[in-house]
Amino acid sequence: MKQRIDIEKRVGDTLGSLDGIRRAAPQPYFYTRLKARMSRENGWSGVARFMARPAFALAMICVVIFVNTWIVFKTDKEVMPSGNNAAANEFPAEYDLTVATLYNYETP
Amino acid sequence: MVELLKQKDEAAFKTIVETWQDMVYNTALGIVQNAEDAEDIAQEVFVQVYQSVSSFKGDSKFSTWLYRITITKSLDHERRKKRKKRFAFVKSLFGEESEVVIHPPDFHHPGVVMDKKENAAALFHAINKLPENQKIAFSLHKVEGLSYQEVSDVMKTTVSSVESLMHRAKNNLKKSLEEYYRENG
Numbered sequence: 409m410k411q412r413i414d415i416e417k418r419v420g421d422t423l424g425s426l427d428g429i430r431r432a433a434p435q436p437y438f439y440t441r442l443k444a445r446m447s448r449e450n451g452w453s454g455v456a457r458f459m460a461r462p463a464f465a466l467a468m469i470c471v472v473i474f475v476n477t478w479i480v481f482k483t484d485k486e487v488m489p490s491g492n493n494a495a496a497n498e499f500p501a502e503y504d505l506t507v508a509t510l511y512n513y514e515t516p
Numbered sequence: 517m518v519e520l521l522k523q524k525d526e527a528a529f530k531t532i533v534e535t536w537q538d539m540v541y542n543t544a545l546g547i548v549q550n551a552e553d554a555e556d557i558a559q560e561v562f563v564q565v566y567q568s569v570s571s572f573k574g575d576s577k578f579s580t581w582l583y584r585i586t587i588t589k590s591l592d593h594e595r596r597k598k599r600k601k602r603f604a605f606v607k608s609l610f611g612e613e614s615e616v617v618i619h620p621p622d623f624h625h626p627g628v629v630m631d632k633k634e635n636a637a638a639l640f641h642a643i644n645k646l647p648e649n650q651k652i653a654f655s656l657h658k659v660e661g662l663s664y665q666e667v668s669d670v671m672k673t674t675v676s677s678v679e680s681l682m683h684r685a686k687n688n689l690k691k692s693l694e695e696y697y698r699e700n701g
Contacts, residue, residue, distance in 0.1 A: 418635075419693045422642075423686065425635035426658045430627035434541040434555050439533050442559050449563065 518578055521569045533562050539579070539660070540586050542627070546659035547590040547651065549623040549640055557589045564589075576669065583670040587652055625659070642692040650685035653678055 449457070458464060520528035540561050545554035564585055572581055622637035643651055649671070656667045657678075668678045 415694055415697045418697050419690055422635040422639050422693050423689060425628065425632040425639050426625075428629055429625065429636075429659060429661075431538050431542045431660075432545050432554075432626045433538045434558060438537050438541075438555075438558070439530055441555075442533060442562055445559050446563055446566070 518569065518572060518574070521566070524566075529566055532565070536579070536582055537562075540582060543583060543586045543656070543660055544590045545625065546655035547587070548593055549644060553593060557586065557593055560589050561585050580666075580669050583656070587670070591648060591652075638693065638696060639689070642689045642696065645692055646685055646688055650681050650688065653681040654685040654689075657682060 517528050517532060521532060537558060541554055541558040544557040544561070545551065548554055548557065561582070565582070572578070623640045624633055624637055625640065628636040643654060646654065652671065653667055656662045656670060657664070662670070664675050664678045664682070668675045671678065
């Protein structure tokens with residue numbers, strides 16, 4: 409019982425231990441250190457920080473997807489030009505590929 | 517002053533830093549409970565203030581805006597630290613060598629009265645175990661000395677929500693301290 413009262417008192421004292429607390433201050437010359445940090449970060453680390461932004465990463469993904477899509481469509485058009493079907497039709501005729509079955513081939 | 521800072525005026529920036537550095541540092545210190553980390557966070561806060569002051573529209577007080585940035589940075593720092601600890605623990609399970617996780621000694625806030633230092637260290641230890649929003653409300657009220665109204669402005673909530681957070685925080689602290697004193701005599 410006595411121990412319980414002791415603990416309650418200690419808890420009460422502890423909860424009140426921040427009463428009258430004074431504000432902590434950083435070490436002197438905080439502004440000088442801050443300016444030094446800012447001038448360091450203005451260089452490449454600033455660029456790196458900009459590139460690490462999610463918005464930048466998302467924009468880069470969009471650019472890559474757009475370039476890939478553009479290349480795929482462009483390549484498709486070059487491989488299958490619409491006006492060059494004549495050459496494609498001449499190919500089976502030249503190599504006699506128009507024969508439908510083996511039976512047709514043996515009985516002309 | 518804020519208008520001058522928006523024009524990247526160096527003298528205005530210096531005045532703002534010197535006016536608010538103690539407030540920012542003390543708030544960060546109450547949350548991260550480490551002097552070096554608090555200094556680092558305070559610097560980060562002012563770098564962000566300099567870079568994004570144009571986004572400050574003046575809807576709230578400048579100090580409220582500063583408190584919000586400080587709390588966000590401090591919580592990010594705490595989350596990063598916890599993530600590192602977890603990662604080191606998982607690595608140690610697989611037998612990989614990793615940095616030794618050092619348990620920090622008791623934190624002694626420099627603003628606490630000498631005869632209350634020991635009790636305050638136990639209290640800060642218990643505060644560290646609180647859920648994030650209870651920890652923020654309690655720190656702003658007890659360490660920074662803000663009223664419930666000011667805490668609610670910073671946390672973008674109502675005064676009654678802050679009262680509820682404080683009530684729950686005190687109950688959790690009581691439980692945690694009772695356990696601590698029972699174990700440590």
